[in-house]
Amino acid sequence: MLIVGNWKAYVETATKAKALMASAKRLAGGKAKHRIVIAPPTPFIGLLAGKSKVGLAVQDLAVSAGGATTGELSMPMLTGLGVQYAIIGHSERRAAGETNSDVAQKVALAIKHKLVPILCVGEVERDLDATYLARVREEITSALSPLSTKDRAGVVIAYEPIWAIGKSASEAITPSDLAEMALYIRKILDDLLPGVTSASATILYGGSVDPRNSKELAKTGIDGFLVGRASTDVSTFSALVKAIS
Numbered sequence: 099m100l101i102v103g104n105w106k107a108y109v110e111t112a113t114k115a116k117a118l119m120a121s122a123k124r125l126a127g128g129k130a131k132h133r134i135v136i137a138p139p140t141p142f143i144g145l146l147a148g149k150s151k152v153g154l155a156v157q158d159l160a161v162s163a164g165g166a167t168t169g170e171l172s173m174p175m176l177t178g179l180g181v182q183y184a185i186i187g188h189s190e191r192r193a194a195g196e197t198n199s200d201v202a203q204k205v206a207l208a209i210k211h212k213l214v215p216i217l218c219v220g221e222v223e224r225d226l227d228a229t230y231l232a233r234v235r236e237e238i239t240s241a242l243s244p245l246s247t248k249d250r251a252g253v254v255i256a257y258e259p260i261w262a263i264g265k266s267a268s269e270a271i272t273p274s275d276l277a278e279m280a281l282y283i284r285k286i287l288d289d290l291l292p293g294v295t296s297a298s299a300t301i302l303y304g305g306s307v308d309p310r311n312s313k314e315l316a317k318t319g320i321d322g323f324l325v326g327r328a329s330t331d332v333s334t335f336s337a338l339v340k341a342i343s
């Protein structure tokens with residue numbers, strides 16, 4: 099499985115960042131079954147970079163072309179440090195004003211710079227009319243449509259229902275609802291990936307994953323997790339990974 103730890107802005111000191119990374123390296127070492135990727139706050143990326151089995155991600159994508167753009171980041175600053183993945187369209191960025199069209203632009207930019215986009219999609223709430231399904235379809239379709247089939251196939255989809263983010267394990271999605279959603283997302287991908295099997299796509303789930311629910315949620319046809327809060331504590335993250343190993 100692919101397990102992405104999104105530290106958000108929870109991790110605020112270099113000491114903590116280094117301790118968490120050291121633990122992630124232990125989890126990813128030896129005969130580890132899972133690929134671990136860490137998305138630290140950007141100022142810590144240089145500190146944590148270096149040859150390692152742990153992949154590095156950014157939590158959002160820089161769109162500056164460099165030069166006279168005070169306060170901005172540009173892609174070569176990140177790729178030069180060995181960043182391989184980019185979380186794009188996280189609901190906390192969308193809440194700050196990011197649109198589907200911004201997201202599509204960032205996904206294309208990531209691919210141009212050979213980063214694997216982790217495209218976050220998910221509904222605010224579940225309504226009885228199931229309009230939330232249309233929202234998820236639109237978020238995926240608008241980001242993938244401008245790409246070639248080959249590039250579409252390389253986008254990791256992170257399904258993160260907003261109602262389940264930052265809560266407790268008991269408020270996360272149920273395994274049966276997640277299994278249904280994973281199937282639905284593969285159906286959307288089937289439509290977008292002519293000639294490619296959606297079975298090979300990587301679909302993550304995010305939203306209150308922790309050591310108590312990771313094992314059950316891992317059995318629902320998904321390919322991994324995007325973990326927020328539980329990835330910012332050494333023993334919780336280790337327990338989460340061990341529960342599915």
Ligand code: PGA
Binds near residue numbers: 104324327
């Ligand atoms: P959470 O966050 O695990 O703290 O719910 C997940 C996310 O927002 O990526």
